[in-house]
Amino acid sequence: MILERKIPIGYILGKIKIDLLVVVVFSTATSLLSSYLQDLNIPVTIGAFLGTAIALILSFKLSQSYDRWWEARKIWGAIVNDSRTFVLQLKHFSKNPESALISRMAYRQMSWCYALGANLRGLKINTEEDPFLEELERQLLKDRIHIPLALLDNHSADLNTLHREDQLNDFQQVQIDSTLLRLCASMGKAERIKNTSFPKTYRLTLHLFIYIFLVMLSFSLTELTGFIEIPLLVFISVPFFLLEKIALNIQDPFENRPTDTAMTSIARTIERNIRELLKEEDIPEPLKPEKFYMQ
Amino acid sequence: MILERKIPIGYILGKIKIDLLVVVVFSTATSLLSSYLQDLNIPVTIGAFLGTAIALILSFKLSQSYDRWWEARKIWGAIVNDSRTFVLQLKHFSKNPESALISRMAYRQMSWCYALGANLRGLKINTEEDPFLEELERQLLKDRIHIPLALLDNHSADLNTLHREDQLNDFQQVQIDSTLLRLCASMGKAERIKNTSFPKTYRLTLHLFIYIFLVMLSFSLTELTGFIEIPLLVFISVPFFLLEKIALNIQDPFENRPTDTAMTSIARTIERNIRELLKEEDIPEPLKPEKFYMQ
Amino acid sequence: MILERKIPIGYILGKIKIDLLVVVVFSTATSLLSSYLQDLNIPVTIGAFLGTAIALILSFKLSQSYDRWWEARKIWGAIVNDSRTFVLQLKHFSKNPESALISRMAYRQMSWCYALGANLRGLKINTEEDPFLEELERQLLKDRIHIPLALLDNHSADLNTLHREDQLNDFQQVQIDSTLLRLCASMGKAERIKNTSFPKTYRLTLHLFIYIFLVMLSFSLTELTGFIEIPLLVFISVPFFLLEKIALNIQDPFENRPTDTAMTSIARTIERNIRELLKEEDIPEPLKPEKFYMQ
Amino acid sequence: MILERKIPIGYILGKIKIDLLVVVVFSTATSLLSSYLQDLNIPVTIGAFLGTAIALILSFKLSQSYDRWWEARKIWGAIVNDSRTFVLQLKHFSKNPESALISRMAYRQMSWCYALGANLRGLKINTEEDPFLEELERQLLKDRIHIPLALLDNHSADLNTLHREDQLNDFQQVQIDSTLLRLCASMGKAERIKNTSFPKTYRLTLHLFIYIFLVMLSFSLTELTGFIEIPLLVFISVPFFLLEKIALNIQDPFENRPTDTAMTSIARTIERNIRELLKEEDIPEPLKPEKFYMQ
Amino acid sequence: MILERKIPIGYILGKIKIDLLVVVVFSTATSLLSSYLQDLNIPVTIGAFLGTAIALILSFKLSQSYDRWWEARKIWGAIVNDSRTFVLQLKHFSKNPESALISRMAYRQMSWCYALGANLRGLKINTEEDPFLEELERQLLKDRIHIPLALLDNHSADLNTLHREDQLNDFQQVQIDSTLLRLCASMGKAERIKNTSFPKTYRLTLHLFIYIFLVMLSFSLTELTGFIEIPLLVFISVPFFLLEKIALNIQDPFENRPTDTAMTSIARTIERNIRELLKEEDIPEPLKPEKFYMQ
Structure with missing residues (x-):
């Protein structure tokens, strides 16, 4: 049980660092791509x-x-x-x-x-x-x-x-x-x-859905300059990934x-x-x- | 019970392939139609x-x-x-x-x-x-x-x-x-x-509602070019159809x-x-x- | 109990036909009215x-x-x-x-x-x-x-x-x-x-709310031509009315x-x-x- | 217990008449104010x-x-x-x-x-x-x-x-x-x-929130003329106030x-x-x- | 247990005054910043x-x-x-x-x-x-x-x-x-x-999310003049912070x-x-x- 004490920030970020990295990568890619393809x-x-x-x-x-x-x-x-x-x-x-x-x-x-x-x-x-x-x-x-x-x-x-x-x-x-x-x-x-x-399919679909949402959002924000869009996407994605991980952790309380x-x-x-x-x-x-x- | 193992992608996609095909067909239709009828x-x-x-x-x-x-x-x-x-x-x-x-x-x-x-x-x-x-x-x-x-x-x-x-x-x-x-x-x-x-009417209404939503969405996106609109609609529809199928499957656990x-x-x-x-x-x-x- | 059999379409539509008629009438009215009153x-x-x-x-x-x-x-x-x-x-x-x-x-x-x-x-x-x-x-x-x-x-x-x-x-x-x-x-x-x-007041308020929503929506869509707006409103209203009727039916299971x-x-x-x-x-x-x- | 009979409209409106009056007053005020202050x-x-x-x-x-x-x-x-x-x-x-x-x-x-x-x-x-x-x-x-x-x-x-x-x-x-x-x-x-x-604070916050919402909405609609905006706000506010009052009434069933x-x-x-x-x-x-x- | 009596306004505002102060500070900052950086x-x-x-x-x-x-x-x-x-x-x-x-x-x-x-x-x-x-x-x-x-x-x-x-x-x-x-x-x-x-991580993520939302909102409203934007943000944030504090208080009823x-x-x-x-x-x-x- 997590106590009402100071939780190390590393413990929390450690859970979503891979997901955040993926967001940085594809938002950068979108940002670059959109300069070439206006239609996106x-x-x-x-x-x-x-x-x-x-x-x-x-x-x-x-x-x-x-x-x-x-x-x-x-x-x-x-x-x-x-x-x-x-x-x-x-x-x-x-x-x-x-x-x-x-x-x-x-x-x-x-x-x-x-x-x-x-x-x-x-x-x-x-x-x-x-x-x-x-x-x-x-x-x-x-x-x-x-x-x-x-x-x-x-x-x-x-x-x-x-x-x-x-x-x-x-x-x-x-x-x-x-x-x-x-x-x-x-x-x-x-x-x-x-x-x-x-149900694993439920959980996977949810994870997939978060990515579909973030990709769509990155294509929606291409009119912003890259150095705004990338941190924006990262910030928006943080609570979604965190909530997903919390759900994943508390659902199995005997591990x-x-x-x-x-x-x-x-x-x-x-x-x-x-x-x-x-x-x-x-x-x-x-x-x-x-x-x-x-x- | 689905285990925490690798689920074959075919098992998952097999459940929604017909629905996805329908989406491809009508989004293509909408895309073509909208060139002729601006009012849509x-x-x-x-x-x-x-x-x-x-x-x-x-x-x-x-x-x-x-x-x-x-x-x-x-x-x-x-x-x-x-x-x-x-x-x-x-x-x-x-x-x-x-x-x-x-x-x-x-x-x-x-x-x-x-x-x-x-x-x-x-x-x-x-x-x-x-x-x-x-x-x-x-x-x-x-x-x-x-x-x-x-x-x-x-x-x-x-x-x-x-x-x-x-x-x-x-x-x-x-x-x-x-x-x-x-x-x-x-x-x-x-x-x-x-x-x-x-309740079957409940389930059918939900299915109908997903299609009404996707059709409306396809008419909303006609200003995008077809090669963007069609995959966009397919991607958006995937989690909706998947969640619907998951609901349908887990509600009858003795089949x-x-x-x-x-x-x-x-x-x-x-x-x-x-x-x-x-x-x-x-x-x-x-x-x-x-x-x-x-x- | 409704079975997993084919449900006659008449049984379903019969429940909402009056509501749909009302929607057709007032969306037609809105469509005509809006030509005269731009401010609406x-x-x-x-x-x-x-x-x-x-x-x-x-x-x-x-x-x-x-x-x-x-x-x-x-x-x-x-x-x-x-x-x-x-x-x-x-x-x-x-x-x-x-x-x-x-x-x-x-x-x-x-x-x-x-x-x-x-x-x-x-x-x-x-x-x-x-x-x-x-x-x-x-x-x-x-x-x-x-x-x-x-x-x-x-x-x-x-x-x-x-x-x-x-x-x-x-x-x-x-x-x-x-x-x-x-x-x-x-x-x-x-x-x-x-x-x-x-609680009857709860149910009535919900019914009233659906109509307020549809009337507002019809006034929001006046820039569309009437032959689009009317079927659009009807299609959008169908699942709402159906879900309302389903709720009404299943809440009293001994009738x-x-x-x-x-x-x-x-x-x-x-x-x-x-x-x-x-x-x-x-x-x-x-x-x-x-x-x-x-x- | 409210029966499945005709409920006097006065009984229902009586519960929200003060709230509706307040809405009329401040939407009129907003309407007048916005003519002078474009920035609002x-x-x-x-x-x-x-x-x-x-x-x-x-x-x-x-x-x-x-x-x-x-x-x-x-x-x-x-x-x-x-x-x-x-x-x-x-x-x-x-x-x-x-x-x-x-x-x-x-x-x-x-x-x-x-x-x-x-x-x-x-x-x-x-x-x-x-x-x-x-x-x-x-x-x-x-x-x-x-x-x-x-x-x-x-x-x-x-x-x-x-x-x-x-x-x-x-x-x-x-x-x-x-x-x-x-x-x-x-x-x-x-x-x-x-x-x-x-919990009374919960209830009060909700009431406050409805008003904040309606005031914001009235400032959002200032581009509409007053004779549209005022009834519009009243109509939109009716179901919200009614639902709030219904909640308030049914939560205390021995009064x-x-x-x-x-x-x-x-x-x-x-x-x-x-x-x-x-x-x-x-x-x-x-x-x-x-x-x-x-x- | 809070009674159905008059609650001192100080008791309520006391719970969220720090959060409101933070909102005033960063919305002022955003307002000033946006004059210089149009891209934000x-x-x-x-x-x-x-x-x-x-x-x-x-x-x-x-x-x-x-x-x-x-x-x-x-x-x-x-x-x-x-x-x-x-x-x-x-x-x-x-x-x-x-x-x-x-x-x-x-x-x-x-x-x-x-x-x-x-x-x-x-x-x-x-x-x-x-x-x-x-x-x-x-x-x-x-x-x-x-x-x-x-x-x-x-x-x-x-x-x-x-x-x-x-x-x-x-x-x-x-x-x-x-x-x-x-x-x-x-x-x-x-x-x-x-x-x-x-679960403390759940609660912290929620608090973080409220701030991300308010910061994003402040950047969304930069086209409004500061003397509108700042009170607007404060008013919008009040019910969110209040509801969060109410949740925090009632979840621990023996304190x-x-x-x-x-x-x-x-x-x-x-x-x-x-x-x-x-x-x-x-x-x-x-x-x-x-x-x-x-x-």
Whole structure:
């Protein structure tokens, strides 16, 4: 997540430098060409209406990308809520809230949050060194393919043990199972966003459209002298390219990039909340931001 | 689902080649005609504002089509979540998680996902060779009209057996029934998208509007020489036709086309997850993409 | 629901013929008038920006109408899902699934779907000849005002009987009651759309705005000769009027019109599904479309 | 709710007459002024693009206002559904459906609907003459501040009595409690809309923007003679002001105005439905509309 | 929340005075410059289409900011509903509604609402002087980091006590637990809005775009004399800057600013409702607004 800090100008310009270079090249070419071919001059109204059209389609695209980004954040918000609820329910429903099993489940929940974040980012999860899991569980997880799903599987098994050992009554088991069910749904929703690429033809058409617009505009402005036309085109193109890149970045919020949903930081918040609910003393600090963004 | 791979240019142009041909024909006609009839020249502002108007209406249409496409993906995401939850609940609620009945239900769930995908695509479902079902069930399904509904019927019957045999308590039966209920709702939602065509008059009006715009624009540009006007019109029309076709394609995501929701691939993911939860050893690979899309 | 079939051109033009006539009349008048009064000539930019503005407001209106139409379809989709779930639950929860009571309730559910459709369309419901109800129930329904609500009342009474006769346990009664509750909510949601007219002043202002735009445009185009101006205005006005009429039609989807939600066809689907779940042999065919639409 | 009837033109024009007067005044002033100061003439494109911009922002504002209006109607639709469900559940869950307590609760539900409507409209509720309540309850309500909440409090107490007297089992009490909970949520949602004013600075900026646009436009049109410019400006301004006023009216749907959600009429519908479910003979007629709107 | 009262003009202009100053400076510069460099004059259509584009993107941004603001208000509306429901359930489920434990929980709920509001605004919570909590609880809360979560923890513990002491049956405990679960979710949702900054690059690009538009416009208007151009630019820029600032303000509704969600006032409403449900006599007045806004 980009923070309310100073963003390096290089970070922003780096995203559109190639596009700007292309604009400089073809606007120069147009400027030179038009001296020879008077007929190439097309009405400025054409360039202008194409600009309005592209702004329109770009706005809708940006809005759809924003919705994906915001949905991703909502999903992780739901994970925060359900993690807190899960521990509250375990603690207060159980007849023996201090039992090792309750604590093991609470710790596994912290592990699940970190593991889900890493899994979505395509990072390798090293369960063998996971500080939140017991040794036996670490070993058993080694051969599992989908670690977060395996952790939910273990949650579910432990929940059954609590019920069988009569620490939870029938109602309470089902009520906690509903919380697990929501966690499972949140995991699936995040994977849906991760695994569904925004329709590529849509995105390509938009990119093509921006170039058609800029080329038309450069032919519309040939009556201006070159040293005006070229910077003019560059300035006009900057916000269009920037908005396109922003849309492209925020639509995929689980890619290990600065614009990501701040999953590691959220997992740390959950860890802090759970440890507090377990009445621990040593609660780790919130995650520190890296320069201008939060991981 | 179109992947983030190289899309053959022929695939894209193939969708709009007829429309582009029509544009070439009438812009040539306009160009020739205008030499004779000076009066046909209409202000370029008319063409321009029509272009803005059409971009606007097209954007809304695209947004509505995108919503259908995204809703379809959400429905299949919910199927992933509820399939996982279904197996987790069966496994951990039951007093005898290794029973043949539990395993039969888990396998039937895999079958249901593939069958629902095929049903939505209008493909014939050959239940007699379904590798996930037992021989008896295969035979009984032969005469059923709506296979996925029949499979849910069998799920529901088996759930009742588990309850009658006291493997599930009253609460657990109702909790798993709620999961079946959500699967039934997801099936119905996907069928709703499949069976409800986007208002055809709306779509036709939009298509008509694009042509009115292009014709007006061609009459607005008659002061340009033909060899400029014709490519100009073609270039301007390309993004409009492309966006219209994209809207048309993504609004119907269950048609056995490259832009479909990747139902077969999702069903394979569910198969892999369920097999892992059943602690099987031989887990099939994820589905491989076909060229630039995933089925 | 309009199908993906050939729509008679007369059906479409019939909706806007009066508006087009008015446009012909006043554009002719403007054309004649402007020969005498040179001062009436206003800049074409005025007409153009009004066109953009009207396209904008029309798009939002169309989007709101589309949302009503799509919500109506979603409601009937939910009715499909809950009807299937209702019969599945009755069949598999009950200790005596073959009982006459279960079958009576399943048949009443088919009746409810047809009755709700007819009620929304304002058609008279002849309960005395309802093939899905028993003779006694037919008689008792004669004096009821709100037939679908009365049918739910009977559902609820029968559900209570099943519980009292110990065919359903406490959990199962409440679980099926939740299904009835959702059916009751779907009925109320459809009635809400039916009984809430779209803000009329909004619609009238939009209609007025289209005319102000066309009049302004006709005064902007007086420098063109009449035989160009008149068809030009007519062509430009066609998509605007068509989109307005489409919005008007789809916003009220329960009016016994071709653009209606296909309630009769959906009720037939439900009938077919329920009969299949009851293992009947003679399952009626799906509803045939009427020309270009489905009732 | 404005009905599909003839709306008095005075009602509509009354809303914008002051704004129109201001437009006449300043367009006359501009017209006179421009004869003296040639320099005041600004390009018509400026006025036109401002008009497009204002149409855009107005459309979004209108869409947000419409969403509030539609949400208000949805809330009252939910109240209809939950009122019906509440009575159905009471009637069919209870072991003694004819008991006075059940009937008292059903009558209180009618009272609650009328009281909530009046409360939202800021009208005084005279509980002492409430025909739906028993004498004792009327007296007890006299000192309560929030009448609808007090009625829910009594509902909840009576529900507890039914449970204590063993007329409802544990499941049924909780199931009906969930219905009360939804009614309580609907009440709170309606109060949220009532008590949250639309951001006033947003609204004022929009109003200011319309005036800036019209002033710019009047300066753009100074080359037209005054007797054209003044009516032209008035005509162009009419739809903008009307749309602004419509947005303003529908965004606050509980203000005792013609554009209100038809709460009294909906409460009457609920009364009719409940009386029918209670098998009463004398069911009151639906509410008659007042001229062009329904209260 | 800004009220429907007179807003000091200084409050509004204060937000955009720096931006307006910048506009005055560069439009003066442009005006002077253009006398020397005739070539700098660019077509007014360029400025106009950029204005339309920026209005478009601004509208979408405003709509997204409005959605955050409205979601924040919805969350607090849900807190009102669940607080009322919580007390109703405690009062009427419990076998001993007058017990000190019930009253302690009701008071803690008032405390929770104020504490959550203060926490979201980043204010220090002084639990030691909290008038709603008992002395012991005040002391125990001193070392807790997340006060509202700690209060929910205590709620949950007390709920368990009620169940263990047999004041609530199994069903009722789970039903009230669901209410707590929703309160926990509302808390998390508000924190999500608080902790997720709107994509900063998006906002910066928009700001940059407004400036590019105004600079282009100033170069488009150089044919006007300076004393017209400068106020013209200022007037045109006012609504754009105002709308941008409004979007910026309403997107972060928990910042101790006049545009905040009126959390203190809502918490007071909840306090009044709960006290009335507890049948107290001395009910505090609703919160008084501060000048033109409600805290």
